Amino acid sequence: MNQASRAPTAAIIVIGDEVLSGKVEELNARFLVRELRALGVAVRRIEVVPDLREEIAAAVRKASVAFDHVFTAGGIGPTHDDVTIAAIAAAFAVPVVRDSGLADLIREVSGERFFERDLRMADVPEGADLIRGEDTRHSRWPVIAIRNVYVLPGVPSILQRKFAMIRERFAAAPFHCRQIYSRESEGAIADTLDRAAADFPNVAVGSYPHLDAPDHKVLVTVDGRDEAAVVRACAQIVTGLGSAVVRVE
Amino acid sequence: MNQASRAPTAAIIVIGDEVLSGKVEELNARFLVRELRALGVAVRRIEVVPDLREEIAAAVRKASVAFDHVFTAGGIGPTHDDVTIAAIAAAFAVPVVRDSGLADLIREVSGERFFERDLRMADVPEGADLIRGEDTRHSRWPVIAIRNVYVLPGVPSILQRKFAMIRERFAAAPFHCRQIYSRESEGAIADTLDRAAADFPNVAVGSYPHLDAPDHKVLVTVDGRDEAAVVRACAQIVTGLGSAVVRVE
Known part of the structure; x- marks a missing residue:
């Protein structure tokens, strides 16, 4: 569960x-x-x-x-x-x-x-x-x-x-969300995202290509009700993406 | 059919x-x-x-x-x-x-x-x-x-x-549409719409209250693939609504 x-x-x-x-x-x-x-x-x-x-x-x-x-x-x-x-x-x-x-x-x-x-x-x-x-x-x-x-x-x-x-x-427990902007395309970051999705089963990891954005290629979203898990999953992805990270929100 | x-x-x-x-x-x-x-x-x-x-x-x-x-x-x-x-x-x-x-x-x-x-x-x-x-x-x-x-x-x-x-x-036969704007509310025009819907089974009659519109209360839509039927259904509704009609498009 x-x-x-x-x-x-x-x-x-x-x-x-x-x-x-x-x-x-x-x-x-x-x-x-x-x-x-x-x-x-x-x-x-x-x-x-x-x-x-x-x-x-x-x-x-x-x-x-x-x-x-x-x-x-x-x-x-x-x-x-x-x-x-x-x-x-x-x-x-x-x-x-x-x-x-x-x-x-x-x-x-x-x-x-x-x-x-x-x-x-x-x-x-x-x-x-x-x-x-x-x-x-x-x-x-x-x-x-x-x-x-x-x-x-x-x-x-x-x-x-x-x-x-x-x-x-x-009213129930609210969601906690982070957004990571990547300057690399989905193919380049997919392994990192897959790993985070597997390591944090109670966190939803999404990736959305933004073709027309001036400074990034993909928006990665990290969501869940367990704030600590969201923070850890986000940190793992940021580490995995390395220099591909434009910013985190 | x-x-x-x-x-x-x-x-x-x-x-x-x-x-x-x-x-x-x-x-x-x-x-x-x-x-x-x-x-x-x-x-x-x-x-x-x-x-x-x-x-x-x-x-x-x-x-x-x-x-x-x-x-x-x-x-x-x-x-x-x-x-x-x-x-x-x-x-x-x-x-x-x-x-x-x-x-x-x-x-x-x-x-x-x-x-x-x-x-x-x-x-x-x-x-x-x-x-x-x-x-x-x-x-x-x-x-x-x-x-x-x-x-x-x-x-x-x-x-x-x-x-x-x-x-x-x-590509198939296109739809034909008319729009009738009514200054009367739905309750006042419902009978006329019901009759048109019954008389023209191959025409779709819709009604949508527009609460914030300055000049009308309801948008009536008349749609179908049989243009002649759409025209006749529209004419019947316009006649039935009488002075409630603001305009027809």
Whole structure:
């Protein structure tokens, strides 16, 4: 057992015809990856699936079993292409039920601009948790969660606000990272990296060619939850690379 | 059978610990989505998986069966974290073999800067096609393909050059798109959209709330390969939305 493998894991499922068709830039997975990483959660999968109930359900069912936490982004709203809630209910073989508290809230907030269809946003998978934050202004609108699946909206500014309501649930030991810039190419430094990867099984060693960088050819990354191991692995690589090291960050 | 469903389909598998850890911005899927879309290929899945052979193999195997074309991005190079070739070979239960022509090319191009480890880049799944483009300067370095899986590198500028070598293979009927901007919110226009989606099964109708836009609340998209149907569906939605229409593009 290495320590890195004990980090809580997560998957992000983006429900997004608009991403698959190249119409909008994907911002939600990028945001969640960074937030979760900072919390010490290892994102192990990002999947972008179309707005189709069966495909969303299959992805959610599989991810829910394979990872500690699952976050869905998008497909919740009053229009025909918003099928995430039904899909998640199908994934867990539970019916969709209308939450009367949410329905009242929608009617109250909408006022004169209320449309019957807006009530679709009060539909939840049976047995779902409605998580409310401490910020009273926003907390009336809960984050819907069922088992280990958290249902987030597709509009980036709202997703970010919703995630803030639940982020403390995922706090774990943070990652420690070092970056080493090499003026030699990957072929020249691969043996050193291989050795460090073998010697420090709880540290992740990555290498990324930077073809257009003015002063280096490869960025080497050294990451792990065990800070002492990260420092030792980094030192070993720096020694191995010798004069190839441009700088360490 | 609706016409939209006959579009060739594709999946993009990004091999990317660096994406999952938020270290680099994902550019390759975004590029491929737009290119394929312009060619008339419907991208139905984007998956970001870690640099782990078994996980890559499972994703490739599944996508190869489910979609017409599969593109992998990343994980090909001489370092320990480059496992894509071995993973794809495992996905199809074939061995990895060293291509002697590629090995000679690597030796020749590397000259004095040759490292034995660079030869790993001459390894291919047995039975792979080595596709060379017509541009003689770059065509010496082929795109490796096996069955319906095309193996692309992770460095965006090289991926783009490689894709240019194979893009004509995927040319199909292009998509036709219209965009309608609505000053009314989703609840107010959902019925009209639902009706158009039902009346034109070969047209995809999407709706995206734009909370921060100064002049509209929702972007409605109307897409399909049958241009006449797209035009008719768009006209029906514009009529249904009436004074809510800000503009049509």
